Amino acid sequence: MNGQEKAAKVIAALKKEYPHTKYYLDFSNPLELMVAAILSAQVRDEVVNATTPRLFRKYRTANDYAKASLHDLEKEISSITFYKNKAKHIKEACKMLVEKHGGKVPRTIEELTELPGVGRKTANAILQNAFDKVDGIIIDTHCIRLSYRLGWTESRNPDKIERDLMNLIQKNEWKKIPHLLKDHGRAICKAPAPYCSKCVLNKLCPKQGVTKRL
Ligand code: SF4
Structure with missing residues (x-):
């Protein structure tokens, strides 16, 4: 399985886990x-x-x-x-x-x-x-942490992470992926210590078991 295929599997598992993921800020214009x-x-x-x-x-x-x-x-x-x-x-x-x-x-x-x-x-x-114009990927703190743990990037620089993710992930997923990573980062893959034993990605994640604060 190459990197793109692994990333697609991760995204499919996250979509199943967080079917109602969305952008959370309220606005009307x-x-x-x-x-x-x-x-x-x-x-x-x-x-x-x-x-x-x-x-x-x-x-x-x-x-x-x-x-x-x-x-x-x-x-x-x-x-x-x-x-x-x-x-x-x-x-x-x-x-x-x-x-x-x-x-x-x-x-x-x-x-x-x-x-x-x-x-x-x-x-x-x-x-x-x-x-509804998707030219890139929103890179927030959850996206930075999870992208590193999932082995999608080695960088801590948001611009470089965005480029790495754009190369790895299908364009039709660019809008959804930060929301999925945010949901997973809040629920399971937390900053101080991830709950790897409860994680649906633990068979796909190269950093499972990591305890280092990121
Ligand atoms: S296995 Fe652990 S480090 Fe990897 S995504 Fe899941 S909670 Fe995060």
Whole structure:
């Protein structure tokens, strides 16, 4: 079995295990998704989803955020880690949306990654979930840890991991794979110590039994 075939087996097993996997951030339009995705860096999705309903009721357009007082914006998101930086990024990104994109969220990875607070991970999340455009793979902390443990990459660099995974995994799975890895990372393949004995992948995983924190 080659690497691609093994990866396909892993994905099939994960799909069976987590049939309802999905993108977890709540949003109803591309702007809301961009804001939620900026807020979600190093924060659990549940915390973001508890904060955004009120925020989205108060700020409805890019112009609303661009013109908002930074102090008010910070207050609205103060339950979120690094809220001061994130408030600045949201305001600056929305200013750029107004000035360069007619107040709309752009649809290319190049334009998205020019926005403050938007890296490749966030840009991929916006493209895939707001526009159903899959040009890459969302590489989050679970994806980094599990890709290494599963032997899909030796790198710790998200851009390199994304390239490794894009070479290994069929394009029609690129959107789903980070969600499956996140579900499995939360339930079984946890950061401090994975529950390998309970893992559906333990026959396919080269690092099964690993206890090193990753
Ligand atoms: S066998 Fe262990 S290390 Fe490998 S994916 Fe499962 S829980 Fe993670």
